[in-house]
Amino acid sequence: MSTGITHFLHEILNPKSVAIYGANNSGASLACIQLMNLIISDYPGKIYPIHLKLDSIMGFPAYRTLDEVPEVPDVVIIVLPPRIVPQIFKECAEKGVKYIILISGGFRELTSDRKNDLTEQIIKIAKDHGIRFIGPNCLGVFNNWITEEEGKAFNISIWERLKRNKFSIASQSGTLSSHIFFDPENLDLGLGKSISVGNEANIDIVDCLEYFKDDEQTKVIGLYIEEIKRGRKFLELAKEITPKKPVIAIYGGGSEAGNRALTSHTGSMAGDKRIYKAVFKETGIIETSKVQEFLDLALALTKGYLPRGKRIGIITNSGGPGTMLANTAESEGLIVPELSEQLQQELKEMLPPIASFKNPIDVTFDMNLPYYYITLPEILMKSGEVDVLIQYGVVGFQDVMDKYLEHERIAQHAEFKKQDPEKSDELAKSLLQPTLKNAEKYSIPIFYISPQNFNSPWSSRLRQNGAILFKLWDRPIPLIKKLCEYSEFKQTHA
């Protein structure tokens, strides 16, 4: 899909044809998995498998050599034992190939007693022939923007289909670029593009940052960093990007054991944790050491959830979670302001007599759904007294009731009936849409929490309507804290 972008990484992510070395029909190898990922993603370009013996692979005609392929493929994917890779690079050069994705490991990351110069060989061949390549020792790329319409992807690295969004990842770990997406909780997030850079023999994470900077299909950038080789360029780019697009980063180095792991993992020498922390702070990069928080931040930021200040309004129908949220918020330096007398008075007229109006606002068990989902959040959003809302207890009572009806005695005697799923769909829509629109109108992000199963019918409906929903109440506060910090950075660096 063309966007007028000329960065070479855009070409690697949008090939019209690919050749792939290493796959067969057995399924039992990384190369097969990568080819199958292309297939399940309905990659719209041409696929040319290359194999010394097979005539066809997964139904595609196979070629003995790259030379026999009837065109010059835009990208060549290589998953072969490292010792023969330099020869393949030469064949690519002869064919006129411009881009290679080199998946194979066993190059620089060998331990010292088995060192080799394979990396140097391929770097030289690439340089001599103007080839750019990703890897080695990577899981390749994912591009959910290969076609105008959502639904197809250029994907060799991810085992499942993901919703399209404008979150792009560049990662020095294949797991962080690919394998953090197999969870129903993360389906809400989706993914735009992802690049596993591996050992960075030719293309590095700084190239990715440079590409994402001007890429209009990228609104939020996620990085997993073990080592930055081009520090000056990284700083320069990061400073340019962060006032416009949020950058979320995990730094995987800094401890003794971590560095030991790194040395064997990519062969890079890790740096000092404090240096990276300082760099992130200076450049406005949002740092996290937790994968879940990385994903939570990506979800909130792709939705554009940026609180203008640190004042949290907490709406709850249960005391415990409200109290815990308030405690955590204050411990984290956020503010849970006592509401003004006037606002309390306004709430008092509408809430049940045993409710609490001060903030947390505890409506207790007695609740009126349109009031709870729409009116109460709107009053708070309009008030100007809070910058962000958390709402605990958005429970699907109908789900609970439907479940009770599975018991024979209850089914026989209860006066209530199973809810028509379409009515529940309508109800969820009617309760959520006005509030999500208000959140946009007043620029007050709202985060929901339900104690029910994340995939229960009601929770699924809330999520389908676009709510950011958490199962328990541990994650929203640290998330909001980081959003506030970035928001402040952005306000002062506009």
Next chain:
Amino acid sequence: MSTGITHFLHEILNPKSVAIYGANNSGASLACIQLMNLIISDYPGKIYPIHLKLDSIMGFPAYRTLDEVPEVPDVVIIVLPPRIVPQIFKECAEKGVKYIILISGGFRELTSDRKNDLTEQIIKIAKDHGIRFIGPNCLGVFNNWITEEEGKAFNISIWERLKRNKFSIASQSGTLSSHIFFDPENLDLGLGKSISVGNEANIDIVDCLEYFKDDEQTKVIGLYIEEIKRGRKFLELAKEITPKKPVIAIYGGGSEAGNRALTSHTGSMAGDKRIYKAVFKETGIIETSKVQEFLDLALALTKGYLPRGKRIGIITNSGGPGTMLANTAESEGLIVPELSEQLQQELKEMLPPIASFKNPIDVTFDMNLPYYYITLPEILMKSGEVDVLIQYGVVGFQDVMDKYLEHERIAQHAEFKKQDPEKSDELAKSLLQPTLKNAEKYSIPIFYISPQNFNSPWSSRLRQNGAILFKLWDRPIPLIKKLCEYSEFKQTHA
């Protein structure tokens, strides 16, 4: 179910008959939900609904008054407007009832301008007639040990069936005693007993602690505390219990907004966070401020997972997660020791050439399942060089393959076939059981992490075999840290 325990709370949790005020057939009230919880839990005792007009409720004959009930119910459950509760208490006294569970709110937690003396009234009636009662303003109780065999419960507070274990909760929040269990991730944990103490007008959290202390159906205790009214007794009991049974506590007070929420929630005055922290530390109570960690601790501790020291062995097949785990471990004060030369040599002979042997042990993509699941953990457990293991990447490749076969092209051309689920069951059992036995034999807890959906077929199989499985790698390290601290406390207080 009798265990020779004479504590009065054991009687409240094991009634042979209950009367319930407030329920009807509509389903649309807390009282109805509580009655339906009794029904879905197959409560084996007699149920006497009391209602002024109805002849039968959910198929049970209903009684106009308690007086008409043909026996003295062991426990009376009341969910009625607060103003009529003193009258009901008097009727209970006349009938000779010994125990009441008072669910209704609207007593002490009223805001000051609507204050009443209802609490004082019921306290006096109870005192005069030797009645003990739980509440008001609570969600009641749950007892998964009501019968010898697992499968029935005395449950008025939890909407779903839960596996039975020896984890018991006493909570000053109904949500923390009941509503944190609706998540597929928590089904592995299950629950033994749970008591929502509400406003503690008569029975408090200290009574619960006293009961759980000698209860052989309780091995691990969870507390949610907003305020401890009998501090001295609490200290005394906690000190007696923690060397034998772990106690996990969340303290919900301490911040300004938290205290504001508390005051309206239960009417109690919250204390100083530092005092509670000091009390927890002195008594060996494991403190957490996160609900998820509360549940993780409960799961590990009910399994008896107590590392003897702080040395972690990290097994991985992906560099990034291994590095991040090592980093987090060191940041948290745990040790990721470099393995001895001898042990590294032993591993080197068995691992693929590009693997890393130092710790984290990264076997890379090339993996042999029996080696990965059984041999490698066993070598480490036997070595004496680590106290606890984390294993990342226990992926169900067959699940991935089965999913690929849903695509027509792959189904048509691939040489691999769908796996027989029974064979996968056998495989999971054969890979997990030896290691879980070794974990017990060598007293080295092992925690698993998979990037796949927690309910994917392979992840479910691992969990069914008794593995503690995490989806992402953020939670195991903080969990292990707390387990190590408690283990150390226990070793020095034996």
